[in-house]
Amino acid sequence: MCQFCHQHGEGKKWYLEAKNYSVELLHDLGRVGFINDFISTRGSVANVREKLSKAARAPAWLRRILFFFEERKYRRDHFGQVVPIEDVEQVLNLADGIVRVPCVCRKTTTRKTTNEFCFGLGINPSNVPGIEESFIKNFKPGPDLKLFDRITPAEALDLHRSFEKKGLVHTIWTFKTPFIGGICNCDRSDCLAMVSNRFDFRVFFRAEYVAETDTRSCSGCRKCISYCQFGAIYHSVMKKKAFIDPLRCYGCGICRSACEFDAIRLIPRSENQLSQNLW
Ligand code: SF4
Ligand code: SF4
Known part of the structure; x- marks a missing residue:
């Protein structure tokens, strides 16, 4: 909070x-x-x-x-x-x-x-x-x-x-x-x-939330990356998946609208140890 x-x-x-x-x-x-x-x-x-x-x-x-x-x-x-x-x-x-x-x-x-x-x-x-x-x-x-x-x-x-x-x-x-x-x-x-x-x-x-990707659903298409205004999403070439840096994520959830695979979700910021006190 x-x-x-x-x-x-x-x-x-x-x-x-x-x-x-x-x-x-x-x-x-x-x-x-x-x-x-x-x-x-x-x-x-x-x-x-x-x-x-x-x-x-x-x-x-x-x-x-x-x-x-x-x-x-x-x-x-x-x-x-x-x-x-x-x-x-x-x-x-x-x-x-x-x-x-x-x-x-x-x-x-x-x-x-x-x-x-x-x-x-x-x-x-x-x-x-x-x-x-x-x-x-x-x-x-x-x-x-x-x-x-x-x-x-x-x-x-x-x-x-x-x-x-x-x-x-x-x-x-x-x-x-x-x-x-x-x-x-x-x-x-x-x-x-x-x-x-x-x-x-x-x-x-920042929002009371933070985003995370579900690597099982992520196709690695990278469409979400350009939607993030805070530069929080990166693509792993080795894993061919998108990942979200909780230290950069503002929790706006906008990246979800780019994802056809429903592979991004918001969780309460309090549940993410790295960013729970980051505002
Ligand atoms: S838009 Fe969805 S499927 Fe594509 S890289 Fe991002 S999270 Fe993965
Ligand atoms: S929730 Fe907002 S800040 Fe976080 S990764 Fe998605 S677009 Fe970027």
Whole structure:
């Protein structure tokens, strides 16, 4: 169990605790201001980008100190965790309203807006006064001007399944922890959190799971390798099988969608001795 499970989930998966999605938490004025600032990209997202470029120029020892303090702040304000599709389904059924929203993060990395990949959970205009105006002001004109596209849990799940086939990693995010306000679908090429991760600036936890291959079913076709955004799968030339390095695996489960032989499964991280304390 990760730090948040202990702090905000009473020892269970924190993102499956209904109280962490509550409208009461969302009504906190500091939290509303933070979300508005985030959406406008003046806040958190733009800051990460600026800090990363500064850190890239700093000596390694200074970078480690900077990241230590920054990560603490992000855990308090806006932190994420990788979640596999099974848990995404449970989360979607817990949330009070789901809206598909333009991806704030990709807007800062690629300067493009897309309303495909991000989902606000419980953050709808009636819950947060002023949020829609702020959003429209900063994103207009969107790809099809369908901002705040309200969808059902079943529709959202179908979309997540289609993203999974594209190899995108599902991540869940807080807006002033422990309030959970969104799910993103991340790609290492344009997602700021994934880029940060490569710099060793960690703004999300690994999943509560880790993957392993069943060598009896694995044909050695290697299709899963290119699906892993974390470089955790390798192919043994001698054994002609794929293997997963638990020290690299983030437990997203995306590799399963590449495997025609059903040879990959997720197990609880706590059952893997090597990675049980690796977040
Ligand atoms: S896709 Fe499946 S069968 Fe192919 S190498 Fe990966 S685990 Fe083995
Ligand atoms: S090996 Fe691990 S990190 Fe890589 S795609 Fe599979 S579950 Fe995700």
